[in-house]
Amino acid sequence: MTAVAPLGSGRDELEELVTPEQVAEVVGRIRSCVEGVIEGKSDVVKTALAVLLAEGHLLIEDVPGVGKTMLAKALARAVDCTVNRIQFTPDLLPSDITGVSVYDQERREFEFKPGAVFANIVVGDEINRASPKTQSALLECMEEQHVTVDGRTWMLERPFMVVATQNPVEMDGTYALPEAQLDRFMARVSMGYPSADAELEMLDVHGRTSPLDALTPVATVDEVRALVAAVRTVHVSAEVKRYVVDLVTATRTSPELRLGASPRATLHLVRASRAWAALDHRDYVIPDDVQALAATVLTHRLVPTAEALMARRTADRILADLVGRVAVSPGARR
CATH class of the missing domain: 1.10.8.80 (Magnesium chelatase subunit I, C-Terminal domain)
Structure with missing residues (x-):
């Protein structure tokens, strides 16, 4: 494989070195890795990868037990980057997501403690279980890729992607996502039930151990950054x-x-x-x-x-x- 230029290269160099064939080769590795965990859902996996390369955010909405969280975690593990998982609950606070300033008595100054949103890929499980106030903590970072806490703005590392899941059929303890937040998700996908053959294969693969345990990164964060830059030139x-x-x-x-x-x-x-x-x-x-x-x-x-x-x-x-x-x-x- 021809090495993909790191992010530190100039834009002209990136355009010259990262060809469509290289994009397809690196993404092919990631796609094969994810599809080894998610059987029979190649279109959904392709959409998730397109959203990643387009610097967007993905909402996975479907009934319980069809692999929403598994897809989000598999995508996060396939790339060697920082990953944080947020389990959204009614008692989750906005500061748990964005971070909080804590007073250091020894130095007599406030120190910022980053929240869970400070990662390349943020997996938000059952996002509609958090209160509207907590959900709104994601608005700034999803659109502008930075967080403002106590009057100071902190930039998020690129690439930055939120992969959120929600169950559309549950009513108790859930809050509908407002239109302003839905609009910040580039794409929404539904997993759907697997075919009979895929479900039989799932029994063999998932019946003994979780395939996530053996999943290792197949692409670096620098490769993903270079691919994102190349996609902008299409x-x-x-x-x-x-x-x-x-x-x-x-x-x-x-x-x-x-x-x-x-x-x-x-x-x-x-x-x-x-x-x-x-x-x-x-x-x-x-x-x-x-x-x-x-x-x-x-x-x-x-x-x-x-x-x-x-x-x-x-x-x-x-x-x-x-x-x-x-x-x-x-x-x-x-």
């Missing part, structure tokens, strides 16, 4: 950008949606499409990339009207119809 033509804007605008004007996608969603869709193209060995984005990610990136930001819900029109179905109606410029496919 070309997005003016026609593809127009298609993304037209698609997002359609969600804002749809009579079936009370809340459409935000400008942040537009940015997230373009960034995720760049990463998706890089995973497919391309240095340019095509409309197929946008369409493949539209539901994952946009659906959790959309709020259907009461009339649409009464007609059993979910956000997924509404968005699928919009994707089918929004025209793609012929030049966007070149």
Whole structure:
């Protein structure tokens, strides 16, 4: 394998050394490592890796017991970087996440004790069990990648990714994520139940020991930083950008949606499409990339009207119809 340039290299050098083939090679190692733990969910794993390379955050939402936390932990262990896990509970405090200033009596000054958010990958288990006040502690760090405590701002190390899980079917002791926080997640995925063959394989692999115990890092944090920089250079033509804007605008004007996608969603869709193209060995984005990610990136930001819900029109179905109606410029496919 050709060595991937570390982050310390200049931007021009990174663009020259990190080719689409190199991106695919390094990501292939990470993907194989994660799929060795998560059987039969290659599309979900690919989406998680795209979010990592696009410098986004991932929300994994599904019923209990389908491997949400296992996916988050496998992704974190596959990269040799700092990882912190937060078990969200109703009594969790904002300072547990961001950190707190403690008075040192010997030095007679306050010393900052970093919270759990100070890591490259933060695994937030059952995020909807924390109070809205605690959930809001993540807003600043997810959007701006820094934390402000007692008037001082502390930068977070890059890459920085929050991988959160939540169960949509439980009501007791949970708090719905506000739209402002949902909008900060680049993508939302659902694990779904495994196929019969994958579940049989799971009995053999997971029946004796946890595969996480044998999982070792297959990529360094410098490699991931270099790949992130390379993904930023993936070309997005003016026609593809127009298609993304037209698609997002359609969600804002749809009579079936009370809340459409935000400008942040537009940015997230373009960034995720760049990463998706890089995973497919391309240095340019095509409309197929946008369409493949539209539901994952946009659906959790959309709020259907009461009339649409009464007609059993979910956000997924509404968005699928919009994707089918929004025209793609012929030049966007070149």
